[in-house]
Each structure stands twice: as C-alpha cells, then as structure tokens.
Amino acid sequence: MSDFVVSARKYRPQTFDTVVGQKAITNTLKNAIKNQHLAQAFLFCGSRGVGKTTTARILAKTINCFNRTEVVEACDQCESCKSFNEGASLNVYELDAASNNSVDDIRGLIDQVRIAPQLGTHKVYIIDEVHMLSTAAFNAFLKTLEEPPAHAIFILATTEKHKILPTILSRCQIFDFQRIKVKDIADHLAHVATQEAISADPDALHLIAQKADGALRDALSIFDQIVSFCGTTITHKAVLENLNVLDHDYYFKVVENALNEDIPACLLLFNDVMEKGFDGHHFLVGLAEHFRNLLICKDPRTANLLEVGETTEKLFVEQAKKVDGAFALRCLGVLSKADVDYKSAKNQRLLVELTLMQICSVKSELEKKNP
Template structure:
C-alpha cells in the first residue's frame, strides 16, 4: 500500500479538528446550525493555515446524508467521496492554471446542472486571485445570483488582488497564522500517534521552521523521519534541515560584546562550512536580536518569543548586557543585511555586517553626554578601551630639566627657525598651533581651549588637563583627533615632537550645571551653544 504523507493522513475531517482558527469554526458552525449558509465564501490567509481543508470540511458538513450538520458522519458515500477528492458534487479548481475567461464560461455552464447526490454543488477555487480580470468579470453575474443549490468557496493568500466587486459578493474569513504553542501541541500529538519519539526542543525547532503553517510542520516531520528514523532529537532536526543551533547565536552575542570580530567571523565561516544556508542564518540572526530587544523591554514570554521556556530565561539574562538603543541599532544592521544579500555576495555581506556589529560603539544619551562634558568625567559607554590610542600619561617635569633651545616653524612660510626655549617662546609657538587648529578643525580646538602647555623637552610637548576634565581628555585621545593634533604640531614645531597628555588631579575648573530635562531640544541647544554642536560633529554618530 502506498505511503500517505502525514499532512494528508491527519487532515481534519470535521470543523472541531481545525486548529488555530476558532473564529472561523465558530461562525461556520453557527451558520450550519441556524441554516444561514451563504452562497459565496472567501477564505484568505497565509499558506498552510487550513483554507482549503476548511472548504472541504464545510462541503462535507453540507452534503452528509445526515443532513447539514457540524459533525459529518465520515462514513456515508458522500463523506468518503469528498474525503478522497472524487465527489461529483465538490469541484476543486486551481485558479493559477484555470484562470482564463473560457474556464469561467465552462464553470457557468456547469452550475446550471443539479448536484449528483448531495444537497449542494460546491465549487472550491484555490488561489482565486490568479484569475484574469476578464475571468472575474465573467464570474460576477453568476456569483451575485447563483442557483440555490450552488455554493462558491474561494481560497487565496492575496485577498488584496481580488476586485472589490467580487469581495463585496462574498463572506470573508481571515485565517490567521497559527500560534507556535498550538503547532507544537499538534505535532507532538501526531508524533505520539505515529509512535515517533520527538523531544520538546525538536518539536519547537520544527514548529518555528514552519512559520505558522501546520501543513509545513508535518511535511518537515516526514522529512526528518525519513533521514534519521523515529527517534527525533533537536540535533537531528538541525542537521537534516541545515539550521543553526540557537545556542550559537548566544555565542555570537558574547563575541559582539567583547568586540571580537575575528572570533565572530571565524564562527560564521565554520557554520557555513558545515552546510548552513547564509540566508537562513541571517533570518535566524534577525530573530535573535528581535528576541533580545523584546526581552530588554520586559516582553519576553514563551508565546511572544515562540521558544521553549529555558531559552526565555537565557534571553532575559543576555539582554541585560545591552542598552535598548544598541539592540535597535544592531537589529537595523541585520535587517539591512537581509535586503543586501539578495543583490550581493551573501557570505561577504554577512562578514561585513558581523564586523560592523563587533565594532559598533555603545550609545550614550545626549543629556548624559552634556552632563559629563560640563561637569568633567568619563562615560563608560562612549568608547571601548580597545579603540582608544595607547597614550602614556606622564607627570610634568621640573623646569630645570628642560632644554635651553627648541626649533619652531614659521606658519606662513613653513621655514624652520631656532628660538630660546623659554616660557614666552614656547607659549607663543603653542598659540600658533591653536590658531591654526581652530581654523582647520574648530571642534578639536574647543576641547583644547582650557588646556595648558606645562612642560617640554627635545622630543615631547606636555598638555595638561584639569582633574575634572577627564572626558575632554578622552575626546582628544580619540585616534583621529590625536593624530591630527600630532601632525599639526609637527608641522609647526618640527617632526621630532610628540604630544603627551597629562591629567592634574589636584587642579579643577568650574563647570556649569545642566538643567535636568526629560527631552532636550537638540537643535535649539546646538544653535544656542556651539560647544554642543562641536561635540556632535566630533563624534560623527547618530543621535538616538
């Protein structure tokens, strides 16, 4: 005897067996009970949610020898013929291949004849949105005033493509995507009936892969059983379907937190070498960051995340390591990657995205940024230690250790000249550096406006920041800022000089208090205080 796939073997045979569509079942059951059967129905919804099955069950309920009933007997000839798709009174038409006006004309001729044995003649048109405009127009009159013994049931995944004139003549039922717990429960019931050992985690993985389709999950179960037998574990499901273990994405999270781009890219290449599909990986990574964000928003639940409870707890723990804004930025990067891999090399595009994720600076709120700048201090989320240049902090040397002469350069003519290395000459030369710096890069010049040149020797210039100006010092220490300052100083003072940044903890400078506001008007602040504008220009980041 030929094997019957699980999706057909366990197809619902009455309305009570239809899972996840309670609103449809209730309405149709009441219509049958109270004899309020419409002449045309439209079943719309995603694939595998029970549209065609419900149409067959409705036809069976109407044509059962027991009479119109919610619970057909499934034993009479009419029920058996409808179940086996050989009934003369239930005509199924594929709208994708029978979409011409001639096909609809043939249908119109057929509705004139009475049913072969049942009470109703039921026309089920699947993918009805594929009919041509002329075919829809040819159907309108018959659809509006069909014979009393004819019922039309249309099924579609694209209801928006159906003309309004057709929609207005039908009772519409929207089939929803079946919730994950419902699919998990159903697939475990079927596995038990088939004497298949199916672990809970494997059932969740299969159900997630089905994306709300009960038919798809049974097809996947058939595939896994054919590959690995009747003892189904999560590892077997992952191997059969080429999926990535959920735990791997938590490993990616750790690499991103540590800003270890090398480890993240190496792990990705290992996954690809093992046969994982890149597009599936990107889709799962997108879902991973979505779950992290929901957990951060305290929305983590087994139903919301559609994962086992054990993983809900993992997401709750992992989400605490991120800021909400950072998770939104990471999710945006992965979503952009999903669109990019359709038009570019998927592997290279994914590697670049992983590099961006690993190098992404943590965000800082603008009010916190302004407060740190005004009061002095550090912001732990602005820059990672790995991204800051290695600056050696030194103590100011005594005047007796300073050299007697130093060489400086004329700014206008670019010629080198020697001057006596006294305090007046050094400060004058440093003012030349600051003057040129303010013209070429005003933002950096702003950070140095309260900095003093306190000491120098033949190779080093020491810039002293007040003890409460640690934050400004960190901004100057940024690689691009320090490199630019070093280059400018060497142009004026000579190529042998290097900049050293010092912090005088015993010295402080006055700081203005920033009024506490829930939502500062950034544009108004930028216009009012040029210093704020300089900060934003220096960061070259996005304001969140």
C-alpha cells in the same frame, strides 16, 4: 513495502474542530450552518498551507451530512459523508484557477451549477487561486455569482486578496485565514508523531514549525522529509543539520562573548559559522532576531511573543536576566545598520567582523556614559 502516504494528506483534518489555528473562522461557519444563515458566496483569503481548501471541503461535507452532530460536525457515517470520505461525492466541485482560467473552464462550471444535487442538499464549488481567472472568465462568472441557484455555494480561495475585483469582493462573505502560530503547528506535529509512533524532541518540532513559516502543509512535508532521514527518532541536532539551520547556541555564545568583551572569541565563532557553510547575512539577521528575543523575554507581557521550544525558551529567559535593555537595544541598532550595509559592502566578511567588534564594545561604551 507499505504504501507511504504523505502526512499532509493522511492527517488532513476531517472536521471543523480539527482544523489547526483557525478557530474564529470554523466557529463562525458552524454557527452559520446551525442557524441556517449560511452565505452562498465566500472568499477565503490567506497564504498557502493555512487551511483554506481543507475548510472549504469540510464545509461541503458538513452541510450535506444527513446526521449532523450536536456540535455541528459531519457524522462520518451517513451515505453522503461516506461518499465524501471516498472522494466520490458529486456535491463538491474543485476548480484550480491557476491552470484552468479560461472562459471555457468557467462555462463548464456554470453549466454544472444549474443541476441540482442528487444526494444531499448543497453543491459546493471551490475555485482555488481565483485571482488567476482571466477577466473574460471573471465576467462570465459574475452573473452566476450574483444569482446562484439555492443549492449552490461558492467558495473562492486566494492567496492574493488585493488582486480580486471589487465586484467579486462585494458579493462574498470574506474570511481572512491567519498564518498558523508556531506553537499550534508544533502541537499538531507532536500529535502526528505520536500517531506514527515516532519519538520527537519538542524543540526539534518547534524548529520545523518555525521553518514552515505559518504553513501547516509545509511543516508536514518537512516533517516527512526528516522522518525519511531519521527514522523513528527525531532529534534537535538532526533537524538542524537537515534544514541547514544555525543552532541558537551560536547566538547565545556571541552574546556571552559580547558581555565579556571578548573580541577574539567572537571572531573565532564567526569563522566556525562560515566554515560550516552558512552565509554572513543569514548570521547577522539571526543575531538580530536573537537580541529581539532577549528584549521580549525581559517583560512578562511580551514573553509569549517568543516562538521557540521549551528548552530554548529557558535559555532565553536565563540570558535575558544578564542583558540589560540599553545594551540589547544598542546591539540591535548596530546589527540593523549592518543589515542595510551588507549588500553594498565590498568585503562582506569584514563587515560582519567589524559588527561583532562593535557589539563587543557596547558594554564598555555604555559604562563610560553612565558610570
């Protein structure tokens, strides 16, 4: 049996240019290295799985490379790069403040900071989840952060910027990592699939990307999970089943039925959804998002806010032509009220059914108003 390496590790980016979805940040860092204007303390903020630690490691590797390329990337050949690639470099030091947040942990780090690097020029200290450091640990660290030796660079990473003390914020150059766009994640998954000789339906990869909600690491672990289930062919249907996602198809049909004012068809369809084990609230929220997507498609200026695969996008554009704006807006209103009422409703199923009946009546109501 071959050794299975999880994709998030196997495909961890090794250069600035391969970091997914954070171009503005990686370009700024590259320029700072090129112009020798690199700050000594950084704060990397952003939700989990968006590339903070990865970027920190790439920065450490690149500034220590003996042979940087013209585009300011590490050469991957020199002694320093090799030791980074083997995970043996002494120039990068990682502290996870979530589990090591005491004064002693920080003192250990401060003692380290004084020692100049043996190989290369800089030592990079990455403190992950820095907001978890105890107040005492923070205070012990502050002095070092104020007057670091020339060879030291601190990269503090956090998912909760609001918890960082102003004294720390004011001493760091701050980078806000964005949630990664669904399309960027899907593209990266497609790249991984090609490398692994897996054939994957683009819509299926979009679905995985959507489920990951902006975190590349999550997307890659879902991808691994699907691969272990599907083998070398990933289909849309298999992903839907595996992730327990309701197919867009249901929502397209609801809208179709609403336009035909076909209440029984809507109720039967909802029954089908319930029998599949989905939750009524989940269905309402999904339907509201569907209407939102239809509205977005109606104007070419907002059309690129749609975050779905190509095949599904065509279906949206097609349905949006049949739906007028007033109709979609009214339905959204009905759905948003149902969303609010759902928790307090005694009979939640009835609430959803009532909502569907209202949606099926919207068209004739509007026609009565504007004959």
